[in-house]
Amino acid sequence: MFGLLGGTLDDWNRLSAIGQAYGSVSAIISAVALAGVILSIALQQRQTSVMERYSxxxxxxxxxxxxxxxxxxxxxxxxxxxVDPVQKKRHAYINTISNYWFTFWDVHKGTSSQIRANFALEIFSTEAGLEWWRIAREVRIHTDGFGKQAEFDAIVESEYQKALKSREQN
Structure with missing residues (x-):
């Protein structure tokens, strides 16, 4: 039968071995391609999440x-x-700054130490900043914070407590 198709049985055995070798290489290439597709989907999902946060x-x-x-x-x-209208305006502005810093930190662009420094050196160095957190923390404590937001709030609370202690000592 093999003779009718051309070649001997040895030729067909050799071609079969070559085909099996290419089949193994093909399976490896397919696995790498599948891993690439999975990675691409994961990156797209991450990008979509960042864009939702940005929005x-x-x-x-x-x-x-x-x-x-x-x-x-x-x-x-x-x-x-x-709280008078000027204080409310400051409160709203500081809240906007805090939300910016949370987003910056949440998308892994900032570190916890950067967030601590920002609050310590900027927000909590002012009476307006201390007053903002005194009020905002009451709301955040009574809500069920979870995950990154709760972790962020804990950082802010820690820096707030340090600022209060520093003011008491001075």
Missing amino acids: LIEQHFTIMRAAMDDPDLMECWGTIEG
Whole structure:
């Protein structure tokens, strides 16, 4: 039968061995290609997540900017006992800064030590910053923070406590 197709049985055995060798190489190449597709999907998923966060931060900024520009809109955020309109505006602005730093840290662009330094040297070096966290922490403590947000809030709380101790000692 092999003779009718051309070649001897030895030729066919040799071709079969070559085909099996290429089959092994083909399987390895296919596995590498599949790994590449899986990696690509994972990267796309990560990028989509970052873009969703970016979109949310942009929406938050737009809302906060409108509230900071118009005292009537600021009232929609509710009242805070004993906080005048200027303090509310500062509170909203510092909250926007904090959300920016959280996003920066959450997408792995910043380190915990950078976040600590930002709060210690910038926010908590001012009365407005200390007052912001005194009020904001009450809300955050009473909400079920989880994951990265809870970790971030713990960093902020730690720096807040350090700032309070430093002020007490001075």
